[in-house]
Amino acid sequence: xxxxxxxxxxxxxxxxxxxxxxxxxxxxxxxxxxxxxxxxxxxxxxxxxxxxxxxxxxxxxxxxxxxxxxxxxxxxxxxxxxxxxxxxxxxxxxxxxxxxxxxxxxxxxxxxxxxxxxxxxxxxxxxxxxxxxxxxxxxxxxxxxxxxxxxxxxxxxxxxxxxxxxxxxxxxxxxxxxxxxxxxxxxxxxxxxxxxxxxxxxxxxxxxxxxxxxxxxxxx
Amino acid sequence: xxxxxxxxxxxxxxxxxxxxxxxxxxxxxxxxxxxxxxxxxxxxxxxxxxxxxxxxxxxxxxxxxxxxxxxxxxxxxxxxxxxxxxxxxxxxxxxxxxxxxxxxxxxxxxxxxxxxxxxxxxxxxxxxxxxxxxxxxxxxxxxxxxxxxxxxxxxxxxxxxxxxxxxxxxxxxxxxxxxxxxxxxxxxxxxxxxxxxxxxxxxxxxxxxxxxxxxxxxxxxxxxxxxxxxxxxxxxxxxxxxxxxxxxxxx
Numbered sequence: 001x002x003x004x005x006x007x008x009x010x011x012x013x014x015x016x017x018x019x020x021x022x023x024x025x026x027x028x029x030x031x032x033x034x035x036x037x038x039x040x041x042x043x044x045x046x047x048x049x050x051x052x053x054x055x056x057x058x059x060x061x062x063x064x065x066x067x068x069x070x071x072x073x074x075x076x077x078x079x080x081x082x083x084x085x086x087x088x089x090x091x092x093x094x095x096x097x098x099x100x101x102x103x104x105x106x107x108x109x110x111x112x113x114x115x116x117x118x119x120x121x122x123x124x125x126x127x128x129x130x131x132x133x134x135x136x137x138x139x140x141x142x143x144x145x146x147x148x149x150x151x152x153x154x155x156x157x158x159x160x161x162x163x164x165x166x167x168x169x170x171x172x173x174x175x176x177x178x179x180x181x182x183x184x185x186x187x188x189x190x191x192x193x194x195x196x197x198x199x200x201x202x203x204x205x206x207x208x209x210x211x212x213x214x215x216x217x218x219x220x
Numbered sequence: 221x222x223x224x225x226x227x228x229x230x231x232x233x234x235x236x237x238x239x240x241x242x243x244x245x246x247x248x249x250x251x252x253x254x255x256x257x258x259x260x261x262x263x264x265x266x267x268x269x270x271x272x273x274x275x276x277x278x279x280x281x282x283x284x285x286x287x288x289x290x291x292x293x294x295x296x297x298x299x300x301x302x303x304x305x306x307x308x309x310x311x312x313x314x315x316x317x318x319x320x321x322x323x324x325x326x327x328x329x330x331x332x333x334x335x336x337x338x339x340x341x342x343x344x345x346x347x348x349x350x351x352x353x354x355x356x357x358x359x360x361x362x363x364x365x366x367x368x369x370x371x372x373x374x375x376x377x378x379x380x381x382x383x384x385x386x387x388x389x390x391x392x393x394x395x396x397x398x399x400x401x402x403x404x405x406x407x408x409x410x411x412x413x414x415x416x417x418x419x420x421x422x423x424x425x426x427x428x429x430x431x432x433x434x435x436x437x438x439x440x441x442x443x444x445x446x447x448x449x450x451x452x453x454x455x456x457x458x459x460x461x462x463x464x465x466x467x468x469x470x471x
Contacts, residue, residue, distance in 0.1 A: 046241040054263040102310035109317040116324040
């Protein structure tokens with residue numbers, strides 16, 4: 001069983017100019033982001049003021065500054081003393097509060113992301129195990145012609161049966177509620193157009209009574 | 221290197237804060253330096269702290285001067301395009317995380333659906349009774365996608381097998397029973413009924429033959445699908461490219 005790694009992980013590299021251009025570009029992107037992150041943390045933890053300016057391999061200027069790049073750069077270049085006023089302090093306090101909230105929001109998102117990734121891995125794992133027992137669950141590229149034909153027949157049949165269920169579902173639906181016929185005769189079910197990104201639509205358009213089993217959460 | 225989880229908030233303890241500052245400042249400077257060397261680019265850092273009237277800089281005073289001059293020479297627009305502060309930087313990261321989350325959820329949903337599809341394939345009808353309307357739609361979409369892929373692959377394989385003419389599919393038993401006959405296999409764990417005996421296990425509170433009374437639904441089904449155990453002709457209707465729901469969703 002081949003274990004595919006999503007990334008190489010942390011590898012030690014020598015600190016000298018990266019020879020391969022694409023590698024260099026990727027490294028710049030990632031490290032710049034990490035650098036700004038570290039700078040931001042330093043500002044929050046220790047209440048200091050920082051400005052960082054870096055030029056990309058394509059000579060674009062990226063800069064991070066707390067409270068602002070401009071004020072720090074001006075201050076440095078003109079050797080002026082920082083201006084403190086109660087108004088500025090108020091603005092600063094307000095900003096810091098925002099930053100706290102944003103940080104909390106980001107942390108929560110990243111946690112959700114980690115959970116979803118784990119779920120994804122589990123599903124993959126289960127699928128791989130099933131593939132050992134069920135030949136038809138293997139990737140299509142790995143199936144032979146006979147198998148494909150046979151699989152197709154079964155899936156065609158499944159499709160028919162799903163269609164039958166759908167009919168009954170819709171019928172029951174329209175018996176319970178006054179019909180709400182739209183352009184192509186399928187009423188409120190046109191709302192499948194609420195696409196979220198490409199492909200799979202997640203929104204359910206039925207009133208709760210008809211979610212017999214919310215398997216999205218329940219069945220794995 | 222000790223790894224204590226640090227709360228991202230101002231450190232109120234003075235000595236602790238100063239110690240943290242020293243360490244992290246050093247680390248930050250190192251990171252700037254590495255970035256500059258690894259990528260062969262110009263960079264500078266300026267840090268003002270309460271511990272020193274003079275700012276700490278990298279690479280050096282003249283070095284910083286040079287980089288800042290280069291920066292300031294650029295048109296204003298170019299300077300501010302990629303300029304961030306804490307707030308804007310965090311907002312960027314939040315957007316990115318949201319996108320990643322959406323994508324991951326979508327992928328997971330598709331995987332779950334596929335899993336479910338295979339369960340239906342081998343498990344029989346009971347599993348299908350409790351599907352919700354929203355899931356039905358997604359399932360229909362997935363099934364169509366899968367069929368498309370299968371057809372594509374079959375076409376490719378038949379093209380390559382140099383003019384063997386029509387594919388002769390042997391009269392195929394249902395998958396549930398047919399597993400044992402295939403070479404490579406598995407012990408199928410599917411003693412469930414075949415897929416076709418829908419009517420008997422339908423759990424809905426409706427008359428079973430309601431379908432036959434409603435011509436309205438005929439366009440939902442492959443031509444001529446009444447209830448009951450129709451034997452499926454091999455290689456049925458290959459050209460069901462648009463799915464069977466008149467739905468812009470999966471064109």
